[in-house]
Amino acid sequence: GYNEQTKAMLMTSYGHIPWGDAHHTELSQTDGVPDGRWLFINENNTPRIARIDLTTFETVEILEIPNSAGNHASPFVTQNTEYTVAATRFSVPTPQRDVPISTYKENFAGLLSFAKVDSATGRMSLAFQVEMPGFDYDLSHSGKGPSHGWSFFTSYNSEQAHTLLEVNASQNDKDFIAAVHWQRAEECIAGGNTEQRSASYAHNYIDQSHFAQSEMMSGVTVTNVALCPGLVYYLPTPKSPHGVDVDPTGEFIAAGGKLAAVIPVHSFSKMIQAIADEDFEGEVSGIPVLRYESIIAGEVEDPGLGPLHTEFDGNGFAYTSMFLSSEITKWSLEDFTVVDKIPTYYSIGHLSIPGGDTRQPWGKYVVALNKITKDRYLPTGPELTQSAQLIDITGDKMRLLLDFPTIGEPHYAQALPAELIRDNQVRAYDLSENTDPYATKSESEVDVVRQGRNVHVRMTAIRTHFMPDNIEGIQVGDSVFFHVTNLEQDWDVPHGFAVIGARTAELLIMPGQTRTLVWVPIKPGVFPFYCTDFCSALHQEMQGYVRVSPRGSTVPISFNSPG
């Protein structure tokens, strides 16, 4: 839900879009280790990245990604959260324009976007976009340690099909991982080796008063290998790679070729050597293709079928999800041999080890995030309940600890030690610092003021009543702004607010906060409001009435207040 304070967070260049298709979470990192400050999450359908403040678990910023479509390879961060990345899943005309779909190869391009994250505030800004061939971009991870400065992106549909991809996009034996040297991009931007392109996108953030602001931004800096040589190299990778994962040392780059028979593991140091040696097997759209044999560290043989994603335990082992054979395969980073397998139920997609894609995995458990449930749970519908599994990885053999149902596809998840978040929790917003223009800091300040057809109700909530709780003088067709301030200053005492006939969801008001709901009564009568968030033994008594008179009535504004 949203309220008057937060609704601007959902603005985009396509209008107000209150839903999204989130796939991947990404914890902020310092020196390649999750630091518990922020959580980023992607929106796939109308490309956006949201940032959640982990002290409050509230979404504090949403950045739209322009000239992009299907923001799937996102929001993976670099080692110190210098950037969070986004890549177009579907290539589109860039900038957007009215061209025949059949001109795909000439007119469609891919963009890999790098949003700068302010190290003090977390504030995102779209720094630059890397123009790429018109493939589909799928997933990403950034380098670490020696490979810090680089980001890796998988692509499929290097055939550049624009119809029936299930057939037309699986023709080539090898697709590519793009290695993007973003530190090189920074040099090119400093040197002016860029283009400014038209773009229109929303940047929304919560301001000091806990109000969401939406700014419509224009223009974006674009670069590419023509403008900035050395920016991108291609790592040839067997059939339609999906995941790309970098091990904790930063040396190994594991690819999940979903139709491949092996797990190819590239070597970052060999890649750098091959670049120095100009050891290329060709080029695609001006991007040098490195020689597969020169950069490969090893191929994991007989891993199972359908490798997708790999996470790491920090003890020299990697764990790859095998979608088609429904198992997790554990293999050694020393000799690239399989050391263990455990079945999953069924069709595992992502898997998650706490810190498992960072420099410091807390590698005791892996969670299998399964895509298909079949007979695992009772068939409640319409979609079947989905499934995840908790597996112990501390011993030589993986060991299933718990099978558990989830709501919706458990796409991806991340975890970190609780103390990194728990100890920084904001347990109540300080009422004295509440700068909402309609904040009401004590019951004696409440009021109800008419301004033309708008009526502003400054209301308080505290266990276990609203003040005022009897309001008269409202007229049919007024916009009634219920500005409710929660006067509590204790841990875990939110209040809620709903009024009969409200078209948007109830308010959730955390201690010390002010939240606003707008209500437009369409008929005369006396209508109740009540607290929607269980708050005490007398929660059921936390209610009030608002009287609505016909338009033009002489009933004056009145309300109760203490004393």
Place this chain on the structure above:
Amino acid sequence: GYNEQTKAMLMTSYGHIPWGDAHHTELSQTDGVPDGRWLFINENNTPRIARIDLTTFETVEILEIPNSAGNHASPFVTQNTEYTVAATRFSVPTPQRDVPISTYKENFAGLLSFAKVDSATGRMSLAFQVEMPGFDYDLSHSGKGPSHGWSFFTSYNSEQAHTLLEVNASQNDKDFIAAVHWQRAEECIAGGNTEQRSASYAHNYIDQSHFAQSEMMSGVTVTNVALCPGLVYYLPTPKSPHGVDVDPTGEFIAAGGKLAAVIPVHSFSKMIQAIADEDFEGEVSGIPVLRYESIIAGEVEDPGLGPLHTEFDGNGFAYTSMFLSSEITKWSLEDFTVVDKIPTYYSIGHLSIPGGDTRQPWGKYVVALNKITKDRYLPTGPELTQSAQLIDITGDKMRLLLDFPTIGEPHYAQALPAELIRDNQVRAYDLSENTDPYATKSESEVDVVRQGRNVHVRMTAIRTHFMPDNIEGIQVGDSVFFHVTNLEQDWDVPHGFAVIGARTAELLIMPGQTRTLVWVPIKPGVFPFYCTDFCSALHQEMQGYVRVSPRGSTVPISFNSPG
């Protein structure tokens, strides 16, 4: 989310309201036993009852309850699902009108609503409303066996306070349970002892073509004790009763007086005798108040603090949730003595035994549904994770089996043996029976037709492509109706559909169904759509493009199709 087929389900007399505040589920019953046909669920804020068809788990009907406010005591059913009930939580002027809130006692009334449920189809219709004093109505259960024909409703605020109820509504020592003889109401209606009152309310249902229809109904039949003597009696009950629960035999009516020191248990047979004897201690608004001492079967002493709700195991024992002392108290229906207690973490509200409020409890487990979590789980926010517990009740002592977190307050729940639902599941809608006017039953039938500013796209989805997946000739400002038919006829192969910039959530299209999303493009370009519901190894390839030209463009409608 909703789509073009289902959006009318959310219409009310207050307009289109896409959210609700659900509290209680209720399974349909035959002869007092859950039969696995339908699940009813209440909406508290804008009073409604929804009916979910348990063969498909889809909401097939929503009935608005007029002249009601805060539909909390709902949707409890009678023994053969003759009725599902609803009661106003907040009394309001009835019918609604513009009166001062201070005239509460003169002008405000409560209504207890009885919606008839068609025994063959489940279809609801508002049969009658029972007019009651202007109290707050809280919870309900219907009689069974000997008490079949009666429904029981708790009320609080018999003080009729209209402000600061936390103080003003807890003055009286005893409030009331209203015993409503709905079979008597049927006689009075047949005899014409009723009033027709003005009312406007929505009745929404899914028709044969899987389309939601919304009808605005007017007028309602009201009766009361003046028109229909013998309709209602009051059972005096200690302080602010919350839950009212009838044991499997139908003889005992247990009340949860949330500020009471005992659990009072009324006797149905004594109640009938007291009515016959006219053994009254007074009357309230014409409703006879039965003598407490004459109707009480027993008082459970020292049960703990804050009794709220009671469920039954079918073996002679009752289980009452104790909110203030955070425990479940097991007591005997033979001698009303406490036989066991188990702590809960924390502040239990409802509790649930499979069939525990019916004639046939499957009484092996009870689930504690807790209202406050405190330190039980890690503090993820903004609200803390909520808590429930599974407890074994097969032995003399209750035994905690599992503690588990839940999202949001786990208000109430019901359970029944899986085979009652599982064996009747609709695993796919029969494509040959799909009567949606825009259904497309094979790929060769797909088309794209312009009708003025509307464009109708008849599209199919099957693993792993849409047909058509390249569409041209759309113009800025068109309303594009994507009518997507899922051609699959297998278990658990839904597809999804989303298009960039769509303002409403993605479609979920079950096998054999047609669902429609309307999209109004606001800028020229080529925009992708894709499948949002994981469907196969090639799900990521299930995509397409739609070209949008400027208004007035000469680009003709075109699209790909097989052969």
